[in-house]
Amino acid sequence: MEWLGRTDLFRSGLATRRLRAYRSEMLADPDLTTRPWFFCGIGGSGMLPLALILRGMGANVAGSDRSRDQGRTPEKFVWLESLGFSLFPQDGSGISSADQVLVASAAVEDTVPEMVRARELGCPRMSRAELLASLFNAAPQGIALGGTSGKSTVTGMIGWIMTQAGRDPTIMNGAVMKNFVAPDAPFASARVGAGDAFVSEVDESDGSIALYRPAVAVLNNVSLDHKSLEELRELFGDFLARAGVAVINVDDAESATLLPRAANALTFGTGEEAAISIAPGSIVEGPTSLTATVIDRRDGGAHALTLQVPGRHNLANALAAIAGAAAAGVAVADAVSALGTFVGLARRFDIVGTSPSGITVIDDFGHNPEKIAATLATLKAHPGRVIAFFQPHGYGPLRQMGAELAEVLATRLAPDDVTILCDPVYFGGTVDRSVGSERIVALVNDHGGHAEHIAKRDDCAMRIVDLARPGDRVVVMGARDDTLALFAKDLLARLA
Numbered sequence: 001m002e003w004l005g006r007t008d009l010f011r012s013g014l015a016t017r018r019l020r021a022y023r024s025e026m027l028a029d030p031d032l033t034t035r036p037w038f039f040c041g042i043g044g045s046g047m048l049p050l051a052l053i054l055r056g057m058g059a060n061v062a063g064s065d066r067s068r069d070q071g072r073t074p075e076k077f078v079w080l081e082s083l084g085f086s087l088f089p090q091d092g093s094g095i096s097s098a099d100q101v102l103v104a105s106a107a108v109e110d111t112v113p114e115m116v117r118a119r120e121l122g123c124p125r126m127s128r129a130e131l132l133a134s135l136f137n138a139a140p141q142g143i144a145l146g147g148t149s150g151k152s153t154v155t156g157m158i159g160w161i162m163t164q165a166g167r168d169p170t171i172m173n174g175a176v177m178k179n180f181v182a183p184d185a186p187f188a189s190a191r192v193g194a195g196d197a198f199v200s201e202v203d204e205s206d207g208s209i210a211l212y213r214p215a216v217a218v219l220n221n222v223s224l225d226h227k228s229l230e231e232l233r234e235l236f237g238d239f240l241a242r243a244g245v246a247v248i249n250v251d252d253a254e255s256a257t258l259l260p261r262a263a264n265a266l267t268f269g270t271g272e273e274a275a276i277s278i279a280p281g282s283i284v285e286g287p288t289s290l291t292a293t294v295i296d297r298r299d300g301g302a303h304a305l306t307l308q309v310p311g312r313h314n315l316a317n318a319l320a321a322i323a324g325a326a327a328a329g330v331a332v333a334d335a336v337s338a339l340g341t342f343v344g345l346a347r348r349f350d351i352v353g354t355s356p357s358g359i360t361v362i363d364d365f366g367h368n369p370e371k372i373a374a375t376l377a378t379l380k381a382h383p384g385r386v387i388a389f390f391q392p393h394g395y396g397p398l399r400q401m402g403a404e405l406a407e408v409l410a411t412r413l414a415p416d417d418v419t420i421l422c423d424p425v426y427f428g429g430t431v432d433r434s435v436g437s438e439r440i441v442a443l444v445n446d447h448g449g450h451a452e453h454i455a456k457r458d459d460c461a462m463r464i465v466d467l468a469r470p471g472d473r474v475v476v477m478g479a480r481d482d483t484l485a486l487f488a489k490d491l492l493a494r495l496a
Contacts, residue, residue, distance in 0.1 A: 032059065032134060038094055038123075039063035040104040040114040042085070043076055043482070045174045046128050046203070047105065049190030053135065053172060055083065056192030062086040064094050064114060066427055073482045076187055092117035099123075103131055106206045109430070129208030132172060132200065137213050139170070139198030143328055144212050146239050147220030147255075148232070149370045150317045151201035153309075154220055156345050157321030158328075159191065159199045164338035165330045168195035175365065176346035197328060204235050217243030218324040220317070222254035223370045229254070237261040245327040249320060250274050268323040270315075272297075276323040276332065283315065287382050288351065290315055294322060296332045303336040309344040311378035349375060352488045355495040358470040363488040367393045367479035369404040375475060376412040384471045386417040387464055391457065391478035392424035392437055399435045406440050410449030418467060419444060419451040422460045425481045457487060465494050 032054070039051045042063025055061045062085060068077045069090050081087055088094030092113030095102065102118040102125045109115070118125060126134075136142045143162075145155045152175040159171035160179050171177070171191040180188035202209045204227065217239055222232050237258045240246040246262030249255045251269035259265055268276040279293035279302060290307045292315060307318055318339055325335040344350065352361040362379075366372040372390070379386050388409065392398045398405075409419045421437040437453050444451035454460045464474055474495075476488040 032131070033057045034059075036060045036097065036100045037062070038100045038102050038114065038118075040090070040102060040108055040112060041065055042080065042087070043067050043073065044105065045189070045480075045482075047103070048076075048080075048187065049172050049174070050103070050128060050132055050135075051080075051085070052083075052190040053170060053192055054131075055085065056190070062088065062094050062100075064088045064090040066090050067482070070427075073486075076482070079186060090114065095121060095123060097121070097123075101126060103128060106208075127208070129203060129206065129211060132202075133208070133211035136172075136198050136200055136202075137211075140196035141198065141216070141328060142212065142214045143169075143197055143199045143216040143218070143324060144214035144239070144243075145199070145201045145218045145220070145320075145324070146204060146209060146236060147218075147249075148204075148223045148368070149374065150220040150313065150320065152345055152365075153314065153317045153348055154218060154320045154324065155199055155201045157317060157339060157342055158218075158324050160342050161321060161325045161330060161335045161338040162195070162197050162199060162328070163191070163193075164341070165325075165334050167197050167328075167330070168193040169197035169199050170195075172198070172200035173345075174201055175348060178343045178346060179341070202239075204232060204239075207231075207235060209235050209239050212239070213242055214239075215244040216247060216324055216327045217245070218247040218320050218327075219255050219258065220249055220320050221252040221370070222258070223368075233258065240265075247320065247323045247327050249316065251316065266323050266327050268319040270319075274319075276319055276326065278315070278319070283312075285312070285381055286310065294319070294332065294336050296326075301332060303333050305336050306340045308340075308342065310349065311374060311381075313374035313378070314349075347485055349378060350485075350488075353492045355492060357495070359468045359495050360473045361488055361492040361495065362473060362475045363485055364475055364477045365479055366390075366475075366477040368397070369401055369408045372405065372477060373408045373412055375477065376408070379473055379475060380412065380414070384473050385469075386413055387467060387472055387474045388413065388417065388419045389460055389464060389474065389476050390419065390421050391476075391481065391484060392421065392440070393479040393481070395424050395426070395431050395433050395435060398424055398437070398440065399432075402435070402440050403443060406443030406449075407447060409440075409451060410444045410447030413449060415450065417450065419449060420460050420463060421451065421453050422457045423455045425478065461487070461491050461494060464491060468495060 043065040095117040098121045156177040162169040170193045240262045250267045267274045270278045282293035284291045294303045322335040347365045350363040354360045366375040441451040441453040
């Protein structure tokens with residue numbers, strides 16, 4: 001295997017012919033479990049489940065992580081070591097043989113010691129996406145979840161449906177799936193099964209969605225995030241065209257326009273034009289749940305759906321999961337039944353608890369305009385003031401989507417609600433940090449909202465404790481930082 005660090009392949013929009021040739025090259029050695037692997041950033045949300053799957057298939061996997069070196073989320077790394085992973089400081093000491101395959105995300109810089117040492121030894125390298133695509137494409141039935149928002153939730157839903165249906169799937173998720181959490185699996189973002197199905201979310205942010213050949217491709221939605229809409233339309237259109245069955249959300253205008261790209265399509269949505277839809281007037285929302293009647297317009301069947309996760313966006317996620325599972329051969333009735341016991345994902349509208357004085361703390365992964373809008377809509381569907389804390393997930397994303405983000409924070413909250421932003425997450429590197437949270441706060445206030453910039457996260461917690469009063473809902477939002485979950489728990493403790 002030659003050096004596989006080709007992230008430029010995904011960014012340059014090369015022709016389908018070259019992508020096919022590249023995939024064939026990647027699959028020339030199908031038994032990936034015979035090689036020793038080293039994951040640079042093994043604790044990351046995209047890296048951890050992939051490492052778990054490889055290890056669960058019998059591979060020898062080692063790794064390093066800057067978070068471990070910095071003492072963040074130590075319990076995660078203690079657990080990995082208990083599973084047999086060999087962990088090293090991120091100083092290059094874990095790279096000791098030319099036989100090791102280095103796995104690193106596209107964000108890892110060439111100056112990181114593991115990268116330097118691997119080049120010196122001539123180690124082969126695969127990006128996270130390249131390795132996932134190799135495993136996914138080798139599965140008899142690959143079910144890929146794409147879209148700007150909701151991928152992790154729909155992946156968890158389909159994984160749970162397939163498990164309940166006895167299909168014993170392998171699942172690759174970017175979030176911890178609560179249904180699979182156990183004392184010996186506290187960070188259950190992956191599952192290794194013996195069945196044909198491989199269920200995985202696939203990422204469009206680096207263009208690597210082009211590597212997957214799904215039997216079933218689910219498209220949840222298309223909106224501004226890491227790329228321009230023009231680039232997203234091309235990537236998602238090609239994604240649908242490659243699928244055996246394309247499952248498309250026709251409620252989402254951008255997704256619906258891509259319907260002609262699919263050779264074989266199954267649609268879902270709340271309207272009558274969708275094959276898997278909702279009976280008019282059947283939706284009943286509660287603060288922590290939702291019920292509706294699902295209609296399968298292919299046969300006229302009606303099925304009572306009860307969700308333990310709230311919000312209209314989760315109803316859309318549930319329809320995507322039901323339709324995706326149906327495309328994979330699971331009866332709609334069975335899929336609807338399974339979702340009645342789906343309890344959600346960590347950090348997806350995750351209710352941490354309520355203080356004795358009646359202040360509720362919610363932990364949420366919201367980090368782009370669409371995700372944050374969905375979270376705020378769920379909160380504002382019920383009475384009570386909202387205190388929205390947001391830690392931006394990087395300086396680059398803040399520059400790209402800052403104006404849209406500010407508009408959401410200003411317009412989706414009421415005049416007495418409060419938004420508090422700390423500085424963006426930063427763990428090192430050479431990123432341009434000239435545009436920060438203070439710009440977003442200024443834009444929110446210019447739009448008529450009520451926002452404050454407090455640079456340090458701990459100081460934000462003190463401000464929230466001072467502001468909060470009985471009946472408030474405090475939502476902690478942000479991505480790329482596992483310690484946000486600990487921050488939310490600590491906030492609840494302070495409020496108590």
